[in-house]
Amino acid sequence: MKKIVLLFSTVLFIGGNLFAQKNDSLVIRNFSDDILVNGKAYENLRYLCKKIGARLSGSANAQKAVEATARMLKEAGADTVYLQPCMVPHWVRGEKEQAIIQTGNTKRALKVCALGMSVGTPAAGIKASIIEVKNYDELKSLGAEKVKGKIVFFNYAMRPELVEGGYGDAVKYRTSGPVEAAKLGAVGVMIRSVTHALDYNPHTGTTRYNDSVKKIPAIACSTMDAEWLQALLQKEKNVQFFMKMNCRQLPDVQSYNVIGEIKGSEKPAEIITMGGHLDSWDLAEGAHDDGTGIVQAIEALRAIKASGIQPKRTIRAVMFMNEENGLRGGHAYADFAASHNEHHIFAIESDEGGFGVKSLGIGGTPAQQEKLRSWLPLFTPYGIYGMPADGGGADIGPLRVLGTVMSSINPESQRYFDLHHAPNDVFEAVNKRELELGAVAMTAIVYLVSEYGL
Amino acid sequence: MKKIVLLFSTVLFIGGNLFAQKNDSLVIRNFSDDILVNGKAYENLRYLCKKIGARLSGSANAQKAVEATARMLKEAGADTVYLQPCMVPHWVRGEKEQAIIQTGNTKRALKVCALGMSVGTPAAGIKASIIEVKNYDELKSLGAEKVKGKIVFFNYAMRPELVEGGYGDAVKYRTSGPVEAAKLGAVGVMIRSVTHALDYNPHTGTTRYNDSVKKIPAIACSTMDAEWLQALLQKEKNVQFFMKMNCRQLPDVQSYNVIGEIKGSEKPAEIITMGGHLDSWDLAEGAHDDGTGIVQAIEALRAIKASGIQPKRTIRAVMFMNEENGLRGGHAYADFAASHNEHHIFAIESDEGGFGVKSLGIGGTPAQQEKLRSWLPLFTPYGIYGMPADGGGADIGPLRVLGTVMSSINPESQRYFDLHHAPNDVFEAVNKRELELGAVAMTAIVYLVSEYGL
DSSP: OHHHHHHHHHHHHHHHHHHHHHHHHHHHHHHHHHHHHOHHHHHHIIIIIIOOOOOTTSSHHHHHHOOOOOOOHHHTTTSSSEEEEEEEEEEEESSSEEEEEEEETEEEEEEEEEEOOOOOOOOOEEEEEEEESSSSSHHHHHHEEEEEEEEEEEEOOTTTTTTSSHHHHHTTHHHHHHHHHHTTTSEEEEEOOSOOOOOOSOOOOOOOTTTSSSEEEOEOOOOOHHHHHHHHHHHHHHHEEOOOOOOOEEEEEEEEEEEEOOOOOOOOEEEEEEEEEOOOSSSSOOOOOIIIIHHHHHHHHHHHHHHTTOOOOEEEEEESSOOTTTTTHHHHHHHHHHHTTTTEEEEOOSSSSSOOOOEEEESOOOHHHHHHHHTGGTTGTTTOBBSSOOOOOOOOOOGGTTOOEEEEEEEOOOHHHHHHTTTTOGGGSSSHHHHHHHHHHHHHHHHHHHHOOO | HHOOOOOOOOHHHHHHHHHHHHHHHHHHHHHHHHHHHHOOOHHHHIIIIIIHHHHOTTTHHHHHHHHHHHHHHHHTTTTTEEEEEEEEEEEEEEEEEEEEEETTTTTEEEEEEBTTTTOOOOOEEEEEEEEEESHHHHHHHHHHHHHTSSSEEEEOOOTTTTTTTTTHHHHHHHHHHHHHHHHHTTTTEEOOSSSSSSSSSSOOOOOOEEEEEEEOOOOEEEEHHHHHHHHHHHOOOOOOEEOOOEEEEEEEEEEEEEEEEOSSEEEEEEEEEEEEEOOSSSSSIIIHHHHHHHHHHHHHHHHHHHHHHSSSSEEEEEEEEETTTTTTTHHHHHHHHHHTTTTEEEEOOOOSSSOOOOEEEEOHHHHHHHHHHTTTGGGGGGOOOOOOOOOOOTGGGGGGGGOOOEEEEEETTTTTTHHHSTTOOOOGSSSSSHHHHHHHHHHHHHHHHHHHHH
């Protein structure tokens, strides 16, 4: 008799689950129809990119973006919209950099940009012999004797055979190249831009100093210039490099995360966070990095409100400030959560570009992952077939210590580093429907977690 | 005892399967490394797009593409390369079309192109009142009385809420609009281009006549012009339309499928086909449609040869001719297969653009699909998480009656119809690594089928 009862309840459970999934699939279809037909994500992105533009932390534009997205969240129907304060670094590029290669009397200007957070050169610039290394092993084998007084050119190309990990592999020369070179007495650093693309766009991005090592100026050149210089250095011995950079660090500035919230109807204390980062580098419009994540989170909030569904748990769309050069917003958000004993059950970030979504990254315990994956059939009509265990994002990362389940929108990634931190990261590089379908995915997963918990 | 033996053999089987998958994963990694580091797909595509360009069936360029891809297949290491004859239609656009909207004395030229296979207008063009309909229902409700002598403007916008089916839903006005309008006495047809994009690119594509209905000329206008004209027709009653089209149908031309083959070492009679179509429309470079499919198939053959693996079954890379306006190549291939009792076990086509691959479409019996899906873990390192049961392609379609299992490379599809059959379908719209990873997917699935059969 026990066995029969068990069977019966199993059937009921499966039946209930099927019914729920059918209903959820209709709810998600409704979100999708609304976003694809009436969506505001694309126009909001146009505003961020074209009316505001670059939004580096501490800049006037970053503040404009705070105000604009607060307005967008209100228009999207958030129950409450508020600003969460954080102090942010204020690095400025100053007048456009110069970089000139000189061999004998022949000079050639390179397409360059200062690395973010770099110190500037003296006002007159610096001039020194340039020495190429492919990697840290080559640098170390040269030793202080050959590096001292020189400008080190880290010419490490992103490894093409790495399907996805090429950026993580190559970026160490940008983040710590200046420290490693300065340890051996170098006076400046130039890195090959971290991108697979062969073009004339220099890519910026943060570099990090170590207070116990002299801070030397660091610049990135375009990959085409790197290829040219590599060929030159193979035939010429005494190549001089002049670099002039006007960047500097100003005092920290008051800034904000922007938060729009829908209060949960049944379990308001359980909080779900969805977001991206509001700041961008200063060279472009920050379209894919990360305007798209911002407008997708606003759109998800709008679609949930527009559906008339009152979510059971609290949902927040968070525009994090200062991901690029400090992560102050991400830390402020998690610090507030910890100090106020907030219960953050789930956080999802979209910060890998607004391209077509391939999968949803997920985290959590095996049981939580199993629950999340049980919803995968609801995503296949939108071209999402996988939920790999790689959920997370820089801004939501600090929540991890609170036990929050981490998730991410994982888009097609191959085009991303062609424009990442570079002047071609513009509105025109975003496809309206790819962007919108990312918002659909975000809306759907947040809705499901709100409905069923984790 | 029987039970124990069974268990034991199950363990052995699972162990063997795991061992095979591990080995296969290394083989596929080797393909991937080779394609991403040494691949020829991108440069072959550049040649097809930039050195040859548009390759409409029957044109001199189509013949150049036959010769060029035969050469590429030889360079890729095919055991044999041969041409399979087929007669193809030879439609020519002639001098650029003209389309002018006139209201009173105000004239405006529209961005238009003749639909493929359309008849031309008389040499002096035609001029008539233009009448807008949104769909066939509206056309029918107008009836012959209101349609007779007019030019019908089918202004059906691709439905944004359809995640993937928008093209299939909208294209009927292009394929059969002229017949339906002519039945009611219309003298010409203009359709809104079949694309989600709002821009000034007109999109061509085949239209089909019915010998029992008068053949009237048919043209497509850009979506921006369609929006403009829609607004105009709401306020103006007597709007005249002048269209002049110089296209015509010439006698059929001898052409070819291009086939490169690797002979199977163990079961040479079992044939695996991989390919795309070599012809393109005449307005652009046919980069995504379907230069990418062509160079992916050549690349897959190259990578298999370069690996040193002798495939167990016969593998053919087939460049099909005349997909766009006749499918003569696809039929010739299947007809030859049927008449020569060839045993085609599997065919895969890449003809949905060279964008990042989201899934592999598969077909076959439930058991065959299960076997194919057992290989899915081998594809996830390349970002492919799904094998939906939607395999197939126009060119390989005629093989279906022979029991061939149908498969397709399913890329991210949202950007495809922005450039499909339009002047912006150019080499620059293709991302090198997305293209190459499509070739990796094709190589891997073809290798697995060759190794293990179906």
